[in-house]
Amino acid sequence: MSNISTINRASLLLATAALLAPASVSAQQENREDIVVSGQQEAQAIVDLSEAPRGPEIEGIISARDSSRLQVTADDGSKTIVGFSDQTEIKASKGLFGLGRKALATDALLNGLPVSVETVQVGDELVASQISLRDKDLKTASMIHNGTAQGFAEQTAATEALRSRVGDIDKYNVKGTTNVNFDTGKATLSSQGKADLCATAQQADAMDNALLLVVGYTDSTGDYEYNQQLSEKRASRVVNYIQQNCGWKPYRMLTPTGMSEADPMASNDTATGKAQNRRVAVNILVSKGLDGL
Known part of the structure; x- marks a missing residue:
């Protein structure tokens, strides 16, 4: 019944x-679309993100996302919504001192992933010009996202860490x-x-x-x-x-x-x-x- x-x-x-529970690991939409900024004519007039004024750098964990926006939750629990598009440069570092960087697609932006985001101001909204992350963090987030058995230990550690960093989960x-x-x-x-x-x-x-x-x-x-x-x-x-x-x-x-x-x-x-x-x-x-x- x-x-x-x-x-x-x-x-x-x-x-x-x-x-x-592993709230960090919420459901995600992973369609690629060009960013649309709330119908703002001023924002739509900017074709190249390099023409936009520089915004703040944001660090934290991706706590939610859709096809063109991220929510980044900082250590203090504050949340920032940041747009992204095909112009956004996504880089992963690996090895000692973060050497050996590689470019990634937007489908790498998984919930629970620690990131550093450089932004620009587009109208009234922030848009990511560059998103930096660590390769080993991406592997852990991918294991959580895919629910693989071999990632169980790392999944547990990552979700426990996320629990402690998201205050209202x-x-x-x-x-x-x-x-x-x-x-x-x-x-x-x-x-x-x-x-x-x-x-x-x-x-x-x-x-x-x-x-x-x-x-x-x-x-x-x-x-x-x-x-x-x-x-x-x-x-x-x-x-x-x-x-x-x-x-x-x-x-x-x-x-x-x-x-x-x-x-x-x-x-x-x-x-x-x-x-x-x-x-x-x-x-x-x-x-x-x-x-x-």
Whole structure:
């Protein structure tokens, strides 16, 4: 059974507060397009970026991007939107002292990648004239983006670093919730539940920067310890199915949690109410810092 429901905000915040995830590694669009600057006639009149006045140099991590803009988050949590185009020079350094630079295409600008950006002022907006990065950082970001098994250790280190540098990653907008239900004492997914999970993954995949938070619940049958373990088992079963059968990437999944009997959807005094409470909620979330970019 699948439905979009109003979430108990207190329970969701409790679940997310301690369960930060690789938000650095949000979904990306990688189409190449010429930059368009908000319809500003003055900006459009500048064909060559070398003609534009110099802007500030920006350093930080790419925390979001679309086809013509980057959001760069600095160490202090401040965010800057910077445009880029085919004129933007993208360089990666490698080796001792950053020697051996090579030119890159715009599809190398991955979320979670530390960059140094030289900008120019085009109308009211900043546009990158040059973006510099390190080759080893690009390899790590690529591993995270591709979700490769051999990059697991580096992925973990990189996402932990990004977590500590993006201050509001635990503040989310909830885009929807799908509930899948279970039989008493069981953690086995039904055919309908499996179909609902893949439909939810497909819905979330169509949203920019979406993550999934999976929370398991039980009814009031059984004691607390048993229900806590059962709620965690149900959540883990859902996560495994979404990743293995619905194509959802691990780096876009917040750590699952079990909430035992907490936050019941209905009264546990009736069989119908208990059936509604034996569930796993799959929440589609977008960080407020990235929503709408």
